Amino acid sequence: KAGVTQTPRYLIKTRGQQVTLSCSPISGHRSVSWYQQTPGQGLQFLFEYFSETQRNKGNFPGRFSGRQFSNSRSEMNVSTLELGDSALYLCASSLEFSEEQYFGPGTRLTVT
Amino acid sequence: AQSVTQPDIHITVSEGASLELRCNYSYGATPYLFWYVQSPGQGLQLLLKYFSGDTLVQGIKGFEAEFKRSQSSFNLRKPSVHWSDAAEYFCAVGAGDYKLSFGAGTTVTVRA
Numbered sequence: 677k678a679g680v681t682q683t684p685r686y687l688i689k690t691r692g693q694q695v696t697l698s699c700s701p702i703s704g705h706r707s708v709s710w711y712q713q714t715p716g717q718g719l720q721f722l723f724e725y726f727s728e729t730q731r732n733k734g735n736f737p738g739r740f741s742g743r744q745f746s747n748s749r750s751e752m753n754v755s756t757l758e759l760g761d762s763a764l765y766l767c768a769s770s771l772e773f774s775e776e777q778y779f780g781p782g783t784r785l786t787v788t
Numbered sequence: 789a790q791s792v793t794q795p796d797i798h799i800t801v802s803e804g805a806s807l808e809l810r811c812n813y814s815y816g817a818t819p820y821l822f823w824y825v826q827s828p829g830q831g832l833q834l835l836l837k838y839f840s841g842d843t844l845v846q847g848i849k850g851f852e853a854e855f856k857r858s859q860s861s862f863n864l865r866k867p868s869v870h871w872s873d874a875a876e877y878f879c880a881v882g883a884g885d886y887k888l889s890f891g892a893g894t895t896v897t898v899r900a
Binding site: 707777781784 | 820822824829830831832833834837839878880882884885886887888889890891892893
């Protein structure tokens with residue numbers, strides 16, 4: 677079974693721009709979560725989606741948003757990029773009511 | 789809210805020696821507990837999990853972990869380390885809200 681896939685793997689953007697990251701979950705997994713990983717703050721939860729609905733949200737500004745499609749694929753968007761948004765963004769998928777999350781390889785975002 | 793502490797930032801171990809990584813959590817009820825491993829530039833790979841039952845759990849790559857409720861700990865062990873075990877290890881806790889809280893991670897260096 678194919679794992680979680682994330683596209684693109686690497687991205688370079690300029691301050692003030694916006695960016696959209698994509699995540700395809702493991703087949704049969706309907707929950708998708710997003711995390712930000714930075715050297716200073718570590719791994720931080722962004723949000724989680726199930727059946728196209730956000731079920732939980734972390735403490736990030738409104739510039740960070742996400743959505744989930746009917747096929748369980750998910751996207752996250754960051755608007756008005758700041759230098760501090762440079763990070764590895766990880767997507768994870770899980771079965772419907774499971775805490776067991778499987779992670780993708782991540783998207784490395786660099787903001788200049 | 790739940791939280792995780794990994795007291796050791798960096799551990800160096802000789803190949804063939806045993807390894808123990810410490811993890812302490814803070815949560816009122818019995819949490820869902822996980823250990824993940826991350827190689828440089830990669831996503832997180834699930835090593836093992838504890839939900840309930842037997843407090844000693846076996847995982848992949850020869851790793852095991854023991855849940856000790858009285859100490860709020862979930863330490864990871866491996867009897868004999870291989871050079872390929874050099875990576876960063878993260879302990880995580882889930883509280884049934886589809887969000888994982890991670891520790892800061894422990895970097896393991898394996899010397900020949």
